Amino acid sequence: MFEAPGVPRPHYKALFQTLLELPPEEMRKSQQAADLSFLHQGITFTVYGNDEGTERVFPNDLLPRIIPHHEWRKIESGLTQRIAALNLFLEDVYHGGRILADGIVPRELVYSCRHFRREMRNLTVPRGIYVSICGTDLVRLPDGSFAVLEDNLRVPSGVSYMLANRKVLKKVFPTLFRDYGVSPVEHYAQALLATLRPLSPLHSPPRHEPTVVLLTPGVFNSAYFEHTFLAQQMGIELVEGRDLLVHDNVVYMRTTAGLKRVDVIYRRVDDDFLDPLSFRRDSSLGVPGLFNAYRAGSVALANAVGTGVADDKAIYAYVPAIIRYYLGEEPILANVQTYLLSDPSQRKYVLEHLGELVVKAVGESGGYGMLIGPHSTAEQREEFRQRILAEPRNYIAQPTLSLSRAPCFLDGEAQARHVDLRPYILYGENVTLVPGGLTRVALRRGSLVVNSSQGGGSKDTWVLRA
Amino acid sequence: MLSRVADSLYWMSRYLERAEHTARLIDVDFQLRLDQSPEAGSGRWLRLLEALQAPRPEDGKIDATTLTHILTLDKTNPSSIISCVAAARENLRQVREQCSSEMWEQLNRLYLQVNSTISSEAWLLHSYVFFRAVQEGAHLFQGVTDSTMSHGEGWQYIQLGRYVERTDAVARLIGTHLSRLPYSPDQAVESEEYLEWVGLLKSCAAFEAYCKKYTAELRPLRVAEFLLLNLEFPHSVRFSVDMVHAALRAIAEMTERKAEQPVRLAGRLRATLSFGQIDEIIASGANAYVQSVRQQCGQAHTAIHQIYFDYPVESALNH
Numbered sequence: 001m002f003e004a005p006g007v008p009r010p011h012y013k014a015l016f017q018t019l020l021e022l023p024p025e026e027m028r029k030s031q032q033a034a035d036l037s038f039l040h041q042g043i044t045f046t047v048y049g050n051d052e053g054t055e056r057v058f059p060n061d062l063l064p065r066i067i068p069h070h071e072w073r074k075i076e077s078g079l080t081q082r083i084a085a086l087n088l089f090l091e092d093v094y095h096g097g098r099i100l101a102d103g104i105v106p107r108e109l110v111y112s113c114r115h116f117r118r119e120m121r122n123l124t125v126p127r128g129i130y131v132s133i134c135g136t137d138l139v140r141l142p143d144g145s146f147a148v149l150e151d152n153l154r155v156p157s158g159v160s161y162m163l164a165n166r167k168v169l170k171k172v173f174p175t176l177f178r179d180y181g182v183s184p185v186e187h188y189a190q191a192l193l194a195t196l197r198p199l200s201p202l203h204s205p206p207r208h209e210p211t212v213v214l215l216t217p218g219v220f221n222s223a224y225f226e227h228t229f230l231a232q233q234m235g236i237e238l239v240e241g242r243d244l245l246v247h248d249n250v251v252y253m254r255t256t257a258g259l260k261r262v263d264v265i266y267r268r269v270d271d272d273f274l275d276p277l278s279f280r281r282d283s284s285l286g287v288p289g290l291f292n293a294y295r296a297g298s299v300a301l302a303n304a305v306g307t308g309v310a311d312d313k314a315i316y317a318y319v320p321a322i323i324r325y326y327l328g329e330e331p332i333l334a335n336v337q338t339y340l341l342s343d344p345s346q347r348k349y350v351l352e353h354l355g356e357l358v359v360k361a362v363g364e365s366g367g368y369g370m371l372i373g374p375h376s377t378a379e380q381r382e383e384f385r386q387r388i389l390a391e392p393r394n395y396i397a398q399p400t401l402s403l404s405r406a407p408c409f410l411d412g413e414a415q416a417r418h419v420d421l422r423p424y425i426l427y428g429e430n431v432t433l434v435p436g437g438l439t440r441v442a443l444r445r446g447s448l449v450v451n452s453s454q455g456g457g458s459k460d461t462w463v464l465r466a
Numbered sequence: 467m468l469s470r471v472a473d474s475l476y477w478m479s480r481y482l483e484r485a486e487h488t489a490r491l492i493d494v495d496f497q498l499r500l501d502q503s504p505e506a507g508s509g510r511w512l513r514l515l516e517a518l519q520a521p522r523p524e525d526g527k528i529d530a531t532t533l534t535h536i537l538t539l540d541k542t543n544p545s546s547i548i549s550c551v552a553a554a555r556e557n558l559r560q561v562r563e564q565c566s567s568e569m570w571e572q573l574n575r576l577y578l579q580v581n582s583t584i585s586s587e588a589w590l591l592h593s594y595v596f597f598r599a600v601q602e603g604a605h606l607f608q609g610v611t612d613s614t615m616s617h618g619e620g621w622q623y624i625q626l627g628r629y630v631e632r633t634d635a636v637a638r639l640i641g642t643h644l645s646r647l648p649y650s651p652d653q654a655v656e657s658e659e660y661l662e663w664v665g666l667l668k669s670c671a672a673f674e675a676y677c678k679k680y681t682a683e684l685r686p687l688r689v690a691e692f693l694l695l696n697l698e699f700p701h702s703v704r705f706s707v708d709m710v711h712a713a714l715r716a717i718a719e720m721t722e723r724k725a726e727q728p729v730r731l732a733g734r735l736r737a738t739l740s741f742g743q744i745d746e747i748i749a750s751g752a753n754a755y756v757q758s759v760r761q762q763c764g765q766a767h768t769a770i771h772q773i774y775f776d777y778p779v780e781s782a783l784n785h
Contacts, residue, residue, distance in 0.1 A: 232563035257721035
């Protein structure tokens with residue numbers, strides 16, 4: 001927010017001024033009203049491994065984060081480039097494997113990935129689109145530029161909080177919001193529907209209105225609020241596995257008026273649990289026979305099965321090379337430096353510097369399975385050393401980033417907290433980036449972990465119009 | 467509409483109606499007890515337990531404090547108010563995208579309020595506030611539902627749930643009352659007895675509406691007629707069955723399913739009530755009549771379940 005102590009950056013000036021003039025009591029009241037409105041609306045998430053009260057309100061911070069127009073333009077073009085390259089990569093990996101033959105990405109890295117799905121080889125997905133919805137985590141480097149921290153190409157979540165935060169902020173700072181000229185985000189659900197519909201397989205006779213549904217694991221999933229919210233905003237059915245059935249390779253949903261054919265499934269269920277006949281047999285969340293119907297081309301899934309191979313944290317290190325390979329362009333957004341622990345010399349370096357680095361398991365997300373060197377104990381470091389030595393392919397390391405900070409309203413005053421940014425990219429006939437995203441905040445002082453499951457919160461992100 | 471969704475909306479509505487009904491019964495009892503001797507009060511507790519299908523205390527001791535706790539805030543009792551409100555909310559939570567945000571907020575608020583109530587002696591003294599809050603919460607929910615949700619198929623299941631539950635609950639209450647209290651049908655009731663009949667009417671929120679129609683002179687025959695056969699009062703059995711029938715016809719039309727079974731069952735029950743004569747009903751045994759109403763209502767419930775919620779896939783594929 002500040003260039004130098006007491007001197008706000010130009011685009012933060014108006015907010016700073018408003019804060020100076022606003023009595024803290026006012027702010028506290030607004031915060032309480034916002035918290036209460038979140039509780040009453042039930043905007044909650046579920047914490048796993050915690051018995052008491054599994055529903056928790058997702059903490060929201062009232063001070064917006066502001067991103068000037070020119071910075072957003074760069075993010076937009078960078079992410080558009082990135083998702084295009086990653087889609088080409090997935091298509092290639094599941095067909096000829098040119099990029100592997102050319103030695104750009106090591107073959108064993110792809111085939112050893114837990115999320116690589118052999119079942120997807122030589123399968124043509126609708127319109128060649130593997131990743132329709134992507135949420136990419138960005139961080140601001142010390143030089144002020146944005147870099148990609150990780151891609152989420154499987155079932156990225158959090159977009160509903162972006163929309164909920166916006167709704168609250170418009171109530172709290174109406175004039176400030178108007179005067180700032182903030183780009184709207186409210187059309188996200190509509191854009192999502194427009195991205196999903198064209199995936200519908202062509203039937204004979206063709207039908208004009210494809211039936212799109214959102215498949216949720218159910219009410220106990222941590223993102224259940226978001227599933228209901230998106231289904232409602234799009235005006236589509238929210239289904240669970242038990243609502244669907246497959247007959248003769250056609251997917252139906254069970255309605256009060258009989259069985260109804262389903263064309264496109266926006267699934268928020270992981271690959272593993274989609275179909276007990278093809279993947280995990282103990283899954284009760286899935287639909288038996290769904291994958292066969294998908295193979296037969298009678299139903300589309302978004303995102304496609306097996307996209308996790310491209311957001312593997314070890315593949316991540318190769319994304320700049322992937323962009324150069326398929327698009328012949330230089331990456332617009334940089335990566336964060338990444339050490340691959342399957343490489344002996346990099347591993348040696350990392351093991352010697354565990355106290356300074358962040359170690360992450362490649363297939364995990366949500367802040368689980370992480371070691372933050374500077375905040376770790378000798379015991380934890382030893383534990384990770386053993387784990388790395390046992391399964392080097394399963395880990396990567398990155399320098400501990402000094403995430404940029406933004407002011408948050410905590411305990412009655414503005415305090416600086418670490419933040420990151422997750423914009424959402426919709427990839428279809430057009431690429432749509434709703435100008436904004438989820439700014440996640442590490443609410444614990446000094447903490448670098450922004451994940452909601454690890455005590456993180458969020459705030460609204462204002463992308464300025466010009 | 468998804469069968470699972472219809473099922474959840476239906477049960478959500480039933481549970482909320484049940485919570486409201488229980489709250490009203492205990493609330494009325496609480497008020498009446500102030501005017502009565504303890505003996506009369508314990509008789510009414512037994513009837514109340516019977517009307518709510520709650521088990522009698524094992525030791526046979528009627529202790530208002532314990533019983534009130536069991537029926538209101540006891541989470542281990544699946545029919546307590548707190549359990550019913552929680553079940554209603556859980557059902558709605560599973561189909562949140564089908565209701566308006568206002569409906570969810572209203573029910574969630576009621577749930578949070580009920581859940582934050584702590585059972586204690588002091589609470590019991592002022593428990594009328596709690597019962598009032600539950601009834602008001604349910605009324606608000608109904609109003610919010612009617613004015614913010616499309617009156618489409620989903621709304622019809624909510625109607626259906628409410629009135630199936632109400633038919634059964636009110637019928638049971640009348641049955642218990644008429645079979646446990648001595649009365650002479652066409653004579654005005656007096657003094658001590660009077661309170662019991664006022665209690666019955668108030669338990670159906672019907673006292674004022676009754677007075678408007680028949681004045682404050684209470685005759686058992688008229689009370690029974692009003693609660694069973696009145697066409698216009700929303701807590702009468704006949705009114706409730708009319709609503710069940712209307713909802714079922716609307717659903718049959720919307721789903722384009724010629725669901726003869728539920729519509730026919732509800733239609734037959736409706737006809738029974740439309741052409742019923744209260745003096746004949748009393749003469750031939752009010753309790754048997756009420757039991758037959760409840761049985762037919764139960765059959766309609768089963769038919770709804772089989773046709774809309776849980777049908778065999780084979781039958782639907784040939785459809």
